[in-house]
Amino acid sequence: EIVLTQSPGTLSLSPGERATLSCRASQSVSSTYLAWYQQKPGQAPRLLIYGASSRATGIPDRFSGSGSGTDFTLIISGLEPEDFALYYCHQYGTSPTFGGGTKVEIK
Amino acid sequence: QVQLQQSGPGLVKPSQTLSLTCAISGDSVSNNNAAWNWIRQSPSRGLEWLGKTYYRSEWSYDYAVSVKSRISINPDTSKNQFSLQLNSVTAEDTAVYYCARDMYWAFDFWGQGTVVTVSS
Numbered sequence: 001e002i003v004l005t006q007s008p009g010t011l012s013l014s015p016g017e018r019a020t021l022s023c024r025a026s027q028s029v030s031s032t033y034l035a036w037y038q039q040k041p042g043q044a045p046r047l048l049i050y051g052a053s054s055r056a057t058g059i060p061d062r063f064s065g066s067g068s069g070t071d072f073t074l075i076i077s078g079l080e081p082e083d084f085a086l087y088y089c090h091q092y093g094t095s096p097t098f099g100g101g102t103k104v105e106i107k
Numbered sequence: 108q109v110q111l112q113q114s115g116p117g118l119v120k121p122s123q124t125l126s127l128t129c130a131i132s133g134d135s136v137s138n139n140n141a142a143w144n145w146i147r148q149s150p151s152r153g154l155e156w157l158g159k160t161y162y163r164s165e166w167s168y169d170y171a172v173s174v175k176s177r178i179s180i181n182p183d184t185s186k187n188q189f190s191l192q193l194n195s196v197t198a199e200d201t202a203v204y205y206c207a208r209d210m211y212w213a214f215d216f217w218g219q220g221t222v223v224t225v226s227s
Contacts, residue, residue: 001172035213044205044220045154050213088154092212095171098154 002026004089004099012107019076021102023089028069033092036065036074039101040085048087049074079104109133111206111218119200119225125193129206129218136182136189137162142209145180145191148220149202159209160189196225 003026013019023034031052037045047056049065052072062077076083084106089099115127129143136143142161148154158170160180170178179192193200204221207214 033212037214044207044217045214046217047213047215050211050215056213056215090154090213092209094169096156098156100153 001095002029002091002093002097004091004097006087006089006099006102008102009100010103010105012105013079014107015079015081017079019074019079019083019104021074021076021087021089021104023067023072023074023099025070025072025091029072029091029093031068034065034067034072035090035092036063037088037090038083038085039088045088076104109208109216111208111216113204113206113218113221115221115223117222117224119196119223120227121197121225122195125191125196125200125204125223125225127191127204127206127221127223128188129190130186130188131208132187134208134216136187137184139163140210143180143182143189144207144209144214146205146207146214147200147202148205151199152202155202157191157193198225201225 005024007022034052036049039045048059053065064075067073086101086103088101110132112130119125142159144159145157158180160168177194182189201224206218208216
């Protein structure tokens with residue numbers, strides 16, 4: 001099973017600032033199979049990024065993904081109030097797994 | 108727009124079977140490019156993929172090793188829905204359960220979630 005480790009656990013930032021979230025895999029993951037989700041309290045996760053760098057339908061361009069192999073990054077350039085939430089990375093392999101999440105909170 | 112509507116009991120007794128259904132609108136459970144998944148989330152285990160069913164000229168099923176001996180996911184083409192059955196539940200199975208579609212290797216549409224508590 002591929003283990004995904006997200007860092008930091010919590011990111012305290014102010015609106016307008018840039019958020020950089022990291023996802024490290026225990027073994028190499030095809031970029032095609034790496035996705036990012038946003039989750040708010042009481043809601044299901046929402047797909048933000050698939051294929052490591054492609055934005056899902058309706059996702060603003062302040063969200064961007066990059067990376068390859070074992071290291072992947074989600075950047076939110078210019079945090080909006082609605083962006084403060086939990087973020088998860090996910091690999092779609094034979095047995096899909098999720099990272100433990102990064103909480104982006106208001107400083 | 109694809110919508111997934113979950114239904115099923117929120118309380119299950121230990122050793123009994125957890126049963127949930129996910130009704131699909133805006134797509135077909137027989138879509139050759141999609142797969143239909145169950146995922147759960149708990150504070151102790153985080154987000155955990157449980158399994159999926161998909162149609163590629165015949166029905167196929169993939170299950171997580173952790174639940175493989177206890178799980179069944181079944182499509183119902185007549186009602187355009189799919190279901191989850193998890194047998195012999197324990198308190199460890201208490202979680203929020205989600206159904207989700209995957210296309211192009213990501214979960215793009217999710218159900219609303221069902222809180223399931225295993226307790227006598």
